[in-house]
Amino acid sequence: MSKDVYVVQPNDTLARAKNLMISKKVGRLVVMEKDKIVGILTKEDLAKALLPSKPSLKARPIDQLLVLHFMRKNVLTIEYNVDISEAAEIMLDKKIGGLPVTWGGKLAGIITTHDITKYVAQMKTGMLVKDYMRKDLSFVSPFHSISHVSDLLFKNPIHRVIVVDNEGKPVGIVSPSNLAFVKFTPVKKVLTKRSVIKGGEATHMKINYIAIATAGDIMSTPVIIVHENDHVETAASVMVSKDIGALPVLDSEGHARGIFSKYEVLNIASKKR
Template sequence: MIKECMNPEVYVVAPQETIARARNLMLKHGIGRLVVIEDDEPIGIVTKEDIAKRLSQAEPIWRRRPIDDVPVRIVMTENPLTIPHETSAAEAAEMMLENGISSMLVVKEDDGRRKLVGIVTKQDLIRHYSKKTYDTKVAEIMETDIVTVNRHHTIDHVLCEMEEKSVGTVVVMDEENPIGLISSDSIVFADFLHRDSPEKEVKMARKDSTGGRRSYRYVREVPLVAEDIMAPIDKTITSDALAVDAAKMMVSMKTKSLLVIDDTLVGIVESDGILKDIVKKDAIRR
């Protein structure tokens, strides 16, 4: 049941508060979403994915000012889906997959009114799955259509790729070798969000003498690139490993993606793959 794997702690934010406030709350509590409350009622959810998605869209209503000054109301998802606390994990997984969402509010009937008692996320369902003894192999749940970017690609390019391919994670490559991952976490919590444009300062050197002595002459602003914000690849898994072991690794690493490498990169385990197996196992059990 959802009540056994949900998180009873729900962190909230007001719709008029800024993205800066939302980001700080997410960082402080190690979470990826906030429930937006107005007049003691939940009116929306704002997630790291919402913020990252908006970054890739040139909407004049808010792109004219730094993202941190934008009110939560503009980037939140309105009318969040709710789910009864007696619902099964498989039903919750199916609803998330069908609606393309990563969390749902958990409610309980109390004197004829629906009371908010928690929130359930994809990560909660992955944790639930990791405790099972299923024999599903990683090869059965991994994605083989991997979206990659070069380590020198700009952040704008990365954002466009994520938006156009409808993915939450891209793999950063150095020629044929995967060297990092970029997810909505990497982008939303990156320092460049505090600035008007994603740039970094680079000291430019020139040779001063025939002896080869070099000195820094000036500073040049250049666009941030993928390798500047990627998360290094710490652990990988093979395609013949158990899917529950992949889930355990994802829980311990607090990640939504895990690369599958059999000598070369062959796939990526994403949360949706695990949710689909939860639904599949429930259908078989019935």
């Protein structure tokens, strides 16, 4: 587990939460109120808040949106002496990426999929990536809109979308971090349209065009990959060293055949009890 736990309060703004995640390089914050754990806010929650479906939220900047309305409530916790494999089993069963750790009823740390991945990276399993990878992939072109990408992203259990070229080979990957922490300024083009009024002089009209952000603008690239016949501990080591949550799995021809994520890591760790 990590003893460095970053905390926000229910009435803090999403802007503060976002800045804290970026500055501390973490994907989840524990929400505390009067020394009591009342929620968890993840980068997935933040990404959804930045791309809201409700019209009433679309017009509001995140410095006016409160953690209270986007955090996950009914938080599961574990005691500090729980076995790491049991923690992995709980996270896998509940489809969550982290558990606050308590000692004597007080917050003492947090265990996340990153900690579990470190554990698996040190194992000698002999197991192959192809036997554990997920095969239900979501693909987009670099030119698909961010709206389309986000729809696919949150329908996929591991929240990853692979960006492929015309030959079907991976050129990038999009995760909730790309949506939540993107710094994209659309390119503004100004064109001049010339027209002539009969019997008069030529007139010019300026027309503004705003570029629409696409998958290619926000994706992580180059793609860090793993191969079908690599060992799972090798894949886990890459994930730890690169601090990423999923790896496209390529066949011998360079095509994506699956994806190996931290949820596959949880599956492996949970079986070591």
